[in-house]
Amino acid sequence: MALIKYIEHNGTEHEVHVENGLSVMQGAVDNMVDGIVAECGGACSCATCHCYVDEAWFDKVGAAKEVEQDMIECAAESKPTSRLSCQIKVTDELDGLVVHLPESQY
């Protein structure tokens, strides 16, 4: 279980407990966090679950794998800390994780 803080583009914060094994995307969807759309349901096909991992957490979360990296590189408003949240698995180590959400997922 990890406590994850999602910060929307307009500053609204959501702190939610997410179970191990779920993705950071699912944690957002399960708690009605606006700003994560996740159309493909985690199939790494849509990039509508784009997030920016907080600088302090980026190393711990790790970098994206190939397909995800390609998607991110060409996503609108991509940054060096960008990840697709459906590809980040929640573990105890991520307790306290902070992710920032982009203004739009399109």
Next chain:
Amino acid sequence: MTKQNCIIVGAGHAAAQLVTSLRQQGWEGAISVMGDEYFLPYHRPPLSKDYLSGRKSIDDILIRPPAVYEKARVRFGLGLRVEAINRTDKTVLLDDGESISYQKLVLTTGSHVRKLPVPGTDLPGVFYLRAIRDVEQIKGFIGHGKKAVIIGGGYIGLETAAVLKQLGMHVTVLEAMDRVLQRVTTEEISAFYTRVHMEEGIEIVTNAAVSSIEGGKNVQKAVCGDDQEFAADLIIIGIGISPATELAEAAGLDIDDGILVNEFARTSDPDILAAGDCTKHYNPIYDRHVRLESVQNAVDQATIAAGTICGKPKPYNALPWFWSDQFDIKLQIAGLSTGFDQVVVRGDMANGRSFAAFYLQEGRILAVDAINKPKEFMMGKQLITAKVEVDQAKLTDEAVPMKELLS
């Protein structure tokens, strides 16, 4: 005044999005969802992918867990069918005889599978593939070394073929037209998928119109005309869908191959909205009415419908997109290619499994089919919406990064 009630008919993808969007956009009245399946809304795409293969369970494919709906104060009536809409009284009639009144009604009834009009489709071992209950029955007929025949070479048929092959079955795809995917894509992409499926050991037979299905206790074969027979322990029919418009039609709403809605998801009755597969909507990007069968459309249109209901109307102008996973191939499609006058290919289409086909009209990109090419898909979406004339020499040159095309 009594509290407002919003009734949603059909507990599918659009409904799951609609209920949370309604709360997010400020709807304070009651929300009831009536669905004739026995499950909370789930992702249908895995039905022909990871759920069929057994890699995902029902819990994994639920769109949202039950707690979300509880928190959003959404009441589900599962296993209940809405039989009729009475627009004068503003009520819906359920199949258990109850009648409930609404202030706002949203139809998210999805689609029906098209039935194959030949004898034998009711034999044990013959299935359509639309819902969890179909897959649960299909699973009983899957077996290593057994024979599967897929009738219809559309995306769902081909995905199913791929999974069954990976589960060790002998798989034959029968396509009535002269190429697979004819209804949904170009000759080039059809040729690519035919090659891949053959490389994987699947038999694809085109111009094969099934005239009957035969068997005894179980299905035994599919028959095409006088001379062709295909032995089968399992037959799955995937020959397309038609929008579920019967309720709307009986209620006198405007229909034209889908419930007609405007860009705000409104039907011809201002208190009745519709979203998802069952609709044909006015799309400003293409300046015409289109009917789409995709998760993207269900999600985006449901969001629009929620805004309209909450008095914050925003027009629908999302770019259509779709994906399909078969073997090691991730296909991502953006845009609609109708009306293209040129195909530009980036990558090697004849060999290998990674390329993108761009469909152009007067030099501008209308649509892209990206096969194991996520960058081309992502940039393609931006190039389509930007409507710029593209530099074709750069587009075909893989040494030029996609990003450079949008500058």
